[in-house]
Each structure stands twice: as structure tokens, then as C-alpha cells.
Amino acid sequence: MLDLNSCSSLRRLPEFGECMKQLSILDLRDTGIEELPPTLGNLAGVSELNLSGCDKITGLSSDIGSSREEATLSYDIGQLASLTDLDLSESSFLRVPVSIHELPRLTRLALSDCSKLKVLPELPSSLRKLDAQGCDSLDASNVDDVISKACCGFAESASQDRQDFLQMLITREEIPAWFEHQEEDDGVSVSFPQNCPSIETIALALCFLIEIEEDIDSIKPSVICNGKEFINASLHVASSGDSLFIVCVNGYYFSKRQHNRFQLLFPDDDDLDDDIRVKRCGARWVCKQDIQDFKKRKSQTGKRKATLELNMDMILHSSASTNKMLVVDSPVYEQEIEPAATAEGAISHLASGKSSDPPQLLPLFPLHPSSHSS
Numbered sequence: 001m002l003d004l005n006s007c008s009s010l011r012r013l014p015e016f017g018e019c020m021k022q023l024s025i026l027d028l029r030d031t032g033i034e035e036l037p038p039t040l041g042n043l044a045g046v047s048e049l050n051l052s053g054c055d056k057i058t059g060l061s062s063d064i065g066s067s068r069e070e071a072t073l074s075y076d077i078g079q080l081a082s083l084t085d086l087d088l089s090e091s092s093f094l095r096v097p098v099s100i101h102e103l104p105r106l107t108r109l110a111l112s113d114c115s116k117l118k119v120l121p122e123l124p125s126s127l128r129k130l131d132a133q134g135c136d137s138l139d140a141s142n143v144d145d146v147i148s149k150a151c152c153g154f155a156e157s158a159s160q161d162r163q164d165f166l167q168m169l170i171t172r173e174e175i176p177a178w179f180e181h182q183e184e185d186d187g188v189s190v191s192f193p194q195n196c197p198s199i200e201t202i203a204l205a206l207c208f209l210i211e212i213e214e215d216i217d218s219i220k221p222s223v224i225c226n227g228k229e230f231i232n233a234s235l236h237v238a239s240s241g242d243s244l245f246i247v248c249v250n251g252y253y254f255s256k257r258q259h260n261r262f263q264l265l266f267p268d269d270d271d272l273d274d275d276i277r278v279k280r281c282g283a284r285w286v287c288k289q290d291i292q293d294f295k296k297r298k299s300q301t302g303k304r305k306a307t308l309e310l311n312m313d314m315i316l317h318s319s320a321s322t323n324k325m326l327v328v329d330s331p332v333y334e335q336e337i338e339p340a341a342t343a344e345g346a347i348s349h350l351a352s353g354k355s356s357d358p359p360q361l362l363p364l365f366p367l368h369p370s371s372h373s374s
Helices: 038-042 098-102 140-157 286-300 301-318 338-352
Strands: 025-027 049-051 086-089 108-110 128-132 165-171 183-184 187-190 199-211 223-226 226-230 241-250 260-265 276-287
Touching: 038 301, 098 199, 108 338, 140 165, 140 199, 140 241, 140 276, 140 286, 187 338, 199 260, 276 286
Parallel strands: 025 049, 049 086, 086 108, 108 128, 128 165
Antiparallel strands: 165 241, 183 276, 187 260, 199 241, 199 276, 223 226, 223 260
């Protein structure tokens, strides 16, 4: 475990050697780093990576960097095969690595309050929690596309013999048209599809448009089905405004009865009565045909990645005057601040160890626990 939290004078990280494969947690919250080393992929054992508040990183390049400026920010995050928790919240970058979808074990992705973020990346089917509230610059069509693909990816990978669900909280003012059944207020009624065998129906996606008047620290709403608690979720609501709360559940949850009514209810609390409410709800049954269509679109990943790179290059270059990325060679640290020197010494000490040595333990940082349970 390597905790560099709040080392504000730390501008650049040393290269990571292959001897650091046993490192499991890397906390870089609120540091002054401006880029990540290309050897980040050597941390094959890292399961939790926290980059929240690293606002000097104005761009997180994909693995394909064409310009010299972007090449300094290019790294292969797709090599972090053990990564389960990635926190990029409260940062000022314009995009995140498109190779995020290559992470086979990623279950939680935090992007909250990334106000300059233009597009959401394609998400891995392993993901079970996404927080993208407060991302006010997101393209609406991109958000709708990511939501539908994420639900289909979940449906394709989810186990059907145990509880499994995906939850997403995303800034958006309208429910995507992909949710075929929509109603005003706090509930939506749907019937189990009768036009195909039950084996063809794999998952159920629910979408709730919630209006938040004031910032709320943490709430635990319940998804109610036919008057009974369906799912008890845990949300950290960090910004006011409209957001979408999406829940996609596997076949273990839903009933194949003719009529089902789903609602999102909040705890009885006088302090919450006027601060949060559900404006509209939507639902969609995810069938095998949706999965087949999803696979067809997924086969064009290479073309979409190239298009995304081109589009984001244009956005980055057009925003160069306000989002100038600074490449710092030296000095790496401000000498008058001791935490950075301590951080460098800690990294060098870890890197100097042999791969056969037991992992060195440094202070553990308080990560947000994943809400998904098997």
C-alpha cells in the first residue's frame, strides 16, 4: 500500500519497476502530479487507484497519443488487469483513457465533479458502480449511448443464479429514449414481455430522474417492486440539480408476473422531504436481441476509438488557451515541502526491493467501500 495523499508538491512520479507488482493500493489524492509515468502498467497487482483531486492533470490520454504534448500523458491503463476500484473524481481533465473498457475486473469507477469531462468512456462489463454526477459538460448523446451499452454489457456478463446488479448515477436532465416504458412521478409499471420466451429476457434496466435541491452527503434509497423492497442502494449525492439513477438487475431479481410496478423511495426523513424527489421513471427489459445488437456495435470498437481520438483532439486543441498542459522536467519537487520528499523516498524504497521480497506496508487511505455484494 502506497499512500501519497495530499502531497501537494509532488509533481512527477518516478518510474515504476517490475519489482512493484505486489503493490495493491495506490493513493494519489490531492497531489500536484501533472502526468502519470508510462510504466504505470508495471503495477500489475494494483486493485485500487485513487487520483481524485489531481486537478493539475488536465488531460488523461488514451493509449494512442498522436501529438507530442499528449505523448507525455500517454500510458497503458489497460495493463492494470487487477484494478477493481478507480477514482478520478474532482479533476479537471477533458477525457479519460478509452482503454478503461479493457480492465477485466473493474467494478467501481468514480468520475464525480469532473466538470470539464466531455464524454464518458466505453465501460467494461465487469463494472457494477459508476458515479458521474456533477459532470456538467458531458455530451447528452454520448451519455445515452454509454448507458444502453453498459446495461447490455452487464446483462451479458451477469450471473443468473445469484444477486447481481449495476447502479449508475449520472448528471442528465432527461431519461434516454432507450428506456421504452416511461411515466411521470416516482414509479413505472411494466409487464413481463409475452412476445418472447422467458429465457430470452436476461435483465431489467430501471431509470429514475431525480431532482436534488441541495447537496446531500449520503442517502440510502430503496427500489420497491409491487410494494416490497427490491434493492437497497447507497448513494453519495455530491451536487444539486437533475441526475439519473440507473439500476440494472439480473434475472434473479425480477418476477415474471404479468404486472410489476417499480418505485424509488427515500427514507422517511423530514430533512429530505424538500431536498430530493423523483420526477420521472423509465424501464426496459434487456433481451438476447439487445445483447446481439450490443455485440455488433462492440465489434466496431477500433473504429469508434479512432473517431473518439480525432474528436477529442479537436476539443483539446480548441481549448488550449484555457487548458494548457504543462510538462515539468525539473525541479520535480518544491524543496521546502517535506511530504513530497518523503513520498519520493517511499517510492524509491519500494522500487529498490527485490520481486521476491514481501510487500512493504505504508499507511492505508480510506477508500470508499464498494456497494456491490456478491
